[in-house]
Amino acid sequence: MTEGGRPASIPLAAWAQNVETFVAQNALPDDPTPVPLNTLPLDDWHRRHGARMVPFAGYSMPVQYDLSGDLADRCRGGVMAEHLHTRRAAGLFDVSHMGQAFLTGTGVADALERLVPADIAGLKPGRQRYTMLTNEAGGIIDDLLVTKLADNRLFLVVNASRKEVDFRHLAANLPEDIQVEPQEDRALLALQGPAAAAVVGRLSPEAAMLPFLGFTTVRIFDILCHVSRLGYTGEDGFEISVPVGDVEELADTLVAHPEVVPIGLGARDSLRLEAGLCLYGNDLDELTSPIEAGLTWTIGKRRKLSWDFPGGSLMRDQLDHGATRIRVGIRPDGRAPARAQTTIVAADGTEAGTVTSGGFGPSLNAPIAMGYVRRDLAADGTKLSLIVRGKTIPATVVPLPFVPHRYVR
Amino acid sequence: MASKSADKRFTKDHEWVVLDGDIATVGITDHAQEQLGDLVHVELPALERSVAEGEACAVVESVKAASDVYSPLAGKVVEINETIVEDPSIVNSDAEGEGWFFRIELDDPEAFEALLDQDAYDEYLETL
Incomplete structure (x- = not known):
């Protein structure tokens, strides 16, 4: 957050x-x-x-x-x-x-798996996965796309705001025989x-x-x-x-x-x-885990057998016992958008969480938001309140995405 | 659309004012709506509210951000334009006409004279 x-x-x-x-x-x-x-x-x-x-x-x-x-x-x-x-x-x-880089070297997929929760070794050449660089606290250093070009070569696309952090992190934590090659050109x-x-x-x-x-x-x-x-x-x-x-x-x-x-x-x-997609710095950061962010699906099946990636045991714990807060979709009543940082309050008046992305959805012609709320308030249909410019706006927890994905299948 | 008018006055906060007796009609300038982009939400002051000169008393929101609108002069709100609450795009299409925000009964109608005239406002825009 x-x-x-x-x-x-x-x-x-x-x-x-x-x-x-x-x-x-x-x-x-x-x-x-x-x-x-x-x-x-x-x-x-x-x-x-x-x-x-x-x-x-x-x-x-x-x-x-x-x-x-x-x-x-x-x-x-x-x-x-x-x-x-x-x-x-x-x-x-x-x-x-956005930052583009090649990672090159023998065993590059296994090497990157030490830093991300996705199944990279199981990727076929010419296929891609969405994943995250995670830290030991289970937080997210960045979210990124990984493409397998060949067994010894990966292509990464990372967030602009994080590329220096990411490339430094990769260079410092990958084995010496793996080359990190940023593609500035x-x-x-x-x-x-x-x-x-x-x-x-x-x-x-x-x-x-x-x-x-x-x-x-x-x-x-x-x-x-x-x-x-x-x-x-x-x-x-x-x-x-x-x-x-x-x-x-x-x-x-x-x-x-x-x-x-x-x-x-x-x-x-x-x-x-x-589309309910996260923006790094708003919806994801170093204090937010993939479990809290609703990105558990990005953790490879095989990776869940050993949880051998940074923050893995903490994430397993969150899955077993439930994360204390969860990213949800929110529909405010009326037309006033609730922006990032808006305080979310539960029906009983207790603090519920914070909006992390909020604005107006042109396709829905209505305000929409995403935010993190207490686990007991994360069910679809839960009534919440948003505090916008000192006023209380009723709102409802709704499923994500707001507009159905139309990816090719 | 905006018409050059001798009796229309402006503020550096990009509000416009037209005076009829001691009733001032207030809106945001065409320049302001153009910079804001597509408006999706407008909040207007309550009727009967007393507003000070320069007091934030309305809000406009575009797709991405909210901005305050200030009362250019002191007075009491006597009428609000509910039409722009229902359809904020009217402010984009006719900011200095149908897209007016509210009317105030001025405490001091002479204060109107102290606001920028069209030429002074246009000059000010040149400096931005």
């Missing part, structure tokens, strides 16, 4: 002068945005397409677009329209801020939405055939692309890793298709929240 102290609202003047404020608030409290900001390889491209740039995780990032020309005919831009466009057609997200684009497969299929029929959590390397025109079938919106989609020098051509190629418009961080956040 992150530390409190954020005001419930900020002056309008602060907004108008500095629309960035809200995303800066989403950064980790212990991770002040460095100055100067890193720029994305597509920085100019975003600005040409009408992006409003904001600082996030040390990068200047597009938060939303004021689209023009052909793109404006497809989507008027703005968080709401970009969100709905992604659910209806396809959205292009620049996620080049690679960009990452995500194409998400029900039309994503059709668009990718026109460029690479092979990539469009990928199963969910499948990986392949293809050429799109002359660009060597590492393509994954996954995403952070709950929709079918792809992430495409390319050399920095090729990313603009790929972005232009993708938005040339009539289904595609660029989508900013604002909609990326509302899409992932509707």
Whole structure:
């Protein structure tokens, strides 16, 4: 859980002068945005397409677009329209801020299993898993995607805000003969939405055939692309890793298709929240375990025989005896969003927990939130109260995700 | 949409005010709604509430964040625009018209003259 102290609202003047404020608030409290900001390889491209740039995780990032020309005919831009466009057609997200790395060496899968709860050794080449680097206290250092490229080579994608921590942790804790190779010269684009497969299929029929959590390397025109079938919106989609020098051509190629418009961080956040997906720093942190976070499913069956990963015995204990707090979905009554840090109160007036991600779900046209509540209050249908700007708002515990996933099967 | 008006005044907090007798109509400027983006929720002050100049008395929320709206002048709230509570997008489409927030009976109608006029507000926007 992150530390409190954020005001419930900020002056309008602060907004108008500095629309960035809200995303800066989403950064980790212990991770002040460095100055100067890193720029994305597509920085100019975003600005040409009408992006409003904001600082996030040390990068200047597009938060939303004021689209023009052909793109404006497809989507008027703005968080709401970009969100709905992604659910209806396809959205292009620049996620080049995320950390990419290869891990190379004999026995690399077994070596990484010393640091994560997932079954990595059992992954077939060309398949991927969502997992976490955990600490001895059972907390989460970061959540990440691991791809097996070959028996001696893995590909990792980690959070931007955590990449330095992660790569240092990996280098310090993997055997010396395992090489950690950060890929600073690679960009990452995500194409998400029900039309994503059709668009990718026109460029690479092979990539469009990928199963969910499948990986392949293809050429799109002359660009060597590492393509994954996954995403952070709950929709079918792809992430495409390319050399920095090729990313603009790929972005232009993708938005040339009539289904595609660029989508900013604002909609990326509302899409992932509707999909019930965790944001590191909000919903996950070093004091929160995968059991509390509802991510027990990421612990490999074989790994549950020995619990031989950092924090494993603590996690087993939490599973056996029940975690004291659990991540749940929350639907506030009315239209007022309950933001992260909002206090949750039980029906009997006792403290119940804290909202960790909250906002407005454009697809539901209603406020939605996720938070951690006491175990006895975690059942679906439990009535809670949220304290928003001093007022008590009734709310209900609901199942996650808020919007059903539409991953390819 | 916003029309240039000689008797419309502004604050550096991006509220606008129109005066009719001693009744002031208050809203947020087109610039403010543009910066905020899609509004999803508006909270207005209670009727009869006395508000001080500069007092936070309404809230606007976009998809991602909440912002306070301040009363540009002191007075008593005599009317609120329930329509924007039901459909906050009206503030995005017509911030300085149909998207007004509330009306206050001013304690001192002359205080209106001290607010920024359109030219002064436009100049202020240039400095941001």
